[in-house]
Amino acid sequence: MSFLSPSSASECAGWRSSVMFHSQSFxxxxxxxxxxxxxxxxxxxxxxxxxxxxxxxKYKKKTEVKNIYRFATLYDTTNRIPVFSAYNFTGPPTDRRPNQRWMIEPQLEDKHYTRDMMVAGRRLRVEHQATNADYKERGFNRGRWSKIECKVREYLVKNCKEAEDQIKAYVVTGAVPSNNKLNKRVNIPDLLWTAYCCKNKLGQWVAGAYWGKNVKGETVNSNTLGELEKELTNFYKDFKVFPYYCPRKAIQSVEQDETGRNRERVLEGGAGQKRSGKGSRERSMKMARRTGDELKECDEEDGCDCDCDEKL
Known part of the structure; x- marks a missing residue:
């Protein structure tokens, strides 16, 4: 992941706990x-x-050193990859990608490290953490996956707004292990996935997900939360990413049309996504393309431009 920059958390208890998650804010x-x-x-x-x-x-801003918590991760010490990482999305990043790509997780690597012994950088993103070292196939990460990330980021910015137009979405990213290992140590994941859930301006819960095989040329499509959980049952028993508040069967979005009136659409999941609501399907498709909330896969050959803040 590269675009879903997690927000900071003022406190993250549970450093001493190996049983329960105490970083509930994520x-x-x-x-x-x-x-x-x-x-x-x-x-x-x-x-x-x-x-x-x-x-x-831990990073330095001007002369001030700050410590912030960004992820809650469930780490698989056998496969040496995370089962998932949870974080909050509060808007697109505003600064550059860090030069340092790997960070040390002292809770796992060396008991003598202090808890804040990580490589400093200007920005921490999901792919810049040692416990999220899921070793994506390079073409998969930089191609289709990056572009669908861009589409989802646009969707979250437009739709996941609470009081006073504050952007906030709960995001969980995970990796499904395979039978292959890197250097006979680190598992190379078979499947990579991300799910999100938030409230829109009308107080409605909206949710969605996307996933793909960790191979070059793999198609990555947006879908419903329910379809992701169904896919994950092929690897886990009854995986529930989010609590019941989050809709499983549809991605809901509310946008304003050209008259300024609220127009609600429901995108049904699955192949050949269907739209319900007033007006022709063709008009709905045109409106979706204009507002940018149709989470259609971008293919390298079709010239799809996600209008991201950073180059893909």
Whole structure:
């Protein structure tokens, strides 16, 4: 991931805990994902294998040194990759990508490290953390995955706004392990996925997801939260990413049409997404393209421009 820059959290308790997540601010309603046999009601089932950690980022702004927590990660010590990382999206990044690509997670690598011993940089993004070292196939990360990320970022900025137009969305990104390893140590994930959930201006819950195989040329499509959870049942038993507040069957969005009146659309998930509501399907499609909330896959060959703030 590169565009979903997580917000800072003023505090992230639980450094001493190997059983429960205490960094509740990263989870919707304080509810962690539910994975039977791995994580149930926020409690790690196999405490020797899976480690809940809060990731601290230390950086210097002018003359002031700041410590901020950005991620809550469930780390698989056997496969040496995260099961998932949870964070808050509060808008697109405003500064440059950091030069330093890898960071050390002291809770896992060396017991003698202090808890804030990480490489400093101007910005921490999801792909710049050692515990999210999921080793994406290069073409997959920079091509289709990056472009669908861009589309989703636009969607979150337009739709996930609470009081006073503040952008906020809960995001969970995960990796499904494969049978392949890098240097006989680190698992190379088979599947990469991201899900999001938030409230729009009308107080409605909106949710969506996207995922793809970790191979070159893999198609990455946006879909519903329910379809993602269904896909993950191929690897886990009854995986629930978000609590029941988040809609499983549709991505809802509310935009204003050219007259300034609210116009609600529902995008049904699955192949050949359908639209319901007044007006012809053709008019709806044109409106969706103009507002940018249709989460259509961008292909390298079709010249799709996501109008991102940064180059893809």
């Amino acid at each position: 989870f919707l309603k304080g509810t962690t994902p539910n994975l039977p046999g791995i994580l149930v009601d926020g409690k790690v089932q196999d405490q020797n294998r899976y480690k809940p950690i809060c990731q601290l980022f």
